[in-house]
Amino acid sequence: MNYSFEYIDIILLAMIAGFIFLRLRGILGKRTGFEGKATGQFQEILKKVEEVQPKKVSDTFDAKAQNEFLKGAKIAYETIITDFSDNDNKIIASKPLLNKEVFDQFNKALKERSNRGHFAEITFIGINSAKVKEHKKTGSILNVTVEFIAEIITCIKDKDKKIISGSPDKIKKIYDTWVFSRDMTSPNPNWKLINILA
Template sequence: MDEFFDLPTLIVIAVAVFVLFRLRSVLGTRTGNERPPLERRKPAAEAAADDTVVPLRPRGTAAPELDEDHRSRKIEAEIEQFAKGNDELAAGFRAVVEADPTFTPKSFLEGAKQAYEMIVTAYATGDRQMLKNLLEKDVYDGFHRAISEREAAGQTVDFTFVGLPKVEISDAEYDKKNVLVTVRFHAEVVSATRDKDGALVEGNADQVQTVADEWTFARNPKSRDPNWKVIATSQLD
């Protein structure tokens, strides 16, 4: 019998008893009244959801209504800002927004400024494809003729777009088919047209010029195409 109770065996038994005792104290014993695992996790999940700043899925219908109300106030504030006390222009903005809920004066004007720079630069460099993408057919045809006449005469244009110190929306309307917005651009450019021999024909390569244009942009709000096109251009005095 002594061979079964040597010192190493007693040490192993003692360690096993100690480990079992620690496991029991940490894990506890089941009494039959414990909640199922899912119930134990539920309060923690609810607490985590309450701490989320933006829930993954809105609760109820209150949030969408608040968002729509916030958007309406924001657009109305923009209308007042960009109309500058012009009641007719403000009414035009509201008509455009009603026809095209994605429209806001601020974002439109930012896009119009980019389009203006792209178009005048494309005209100077003779980039017909760029012009075709941004201009309505009749307007494009006029630009195309002017470029062709310049090329036939062997003329080239040195052009640098400097900036737009003043831009403002002058008119807005919905004609039951298209939404139309007219913008006045006061641009600063450096432009010099030279003949085939390099002699200056028009402009000044060393001087910034100020040009003023009024362009009308249009799009069909029922179209899937989100892009606006220039349908009319005129030079202001």
């Protein structure tokens, strides 16, 4: 008798397990050959989302993005200003920071100064302030206007080292408004100076 009760218990447990299995299968569904294809399609969608996501992030120009931008703009400003000194055509080193029109203007000014037999001495003291005046996006192009207040020591000398203008000892405060531009969809993170406003 005891054996028969044990068999009955085993049969009952098997029936309960089968019932639970069927219920779970009904709720959760079963694996089919279609799932592999769906996973592949999902991976393709994820890939496209990952490709688009950086562009969406870079399109935003919030306070954090502006602060990061201004760090680079300050470096570019100092580099371009100091490259305009010494009459040794160091402006070429700043070429990647300038669009063609601004580069041509700077290069022309250097050549004219050289033809007159003049050269510039510029000592960059520092930037007092740099702030974004405005930013405007047209299509994928973002233009950012920055107002700089900086201090430099500058003077122009002739071939006999006679001072033509400025002073080698006096700190001069300068106010500049520069416009930087970047294609926000480009993988190149660098900005270019496209205009210097009067």
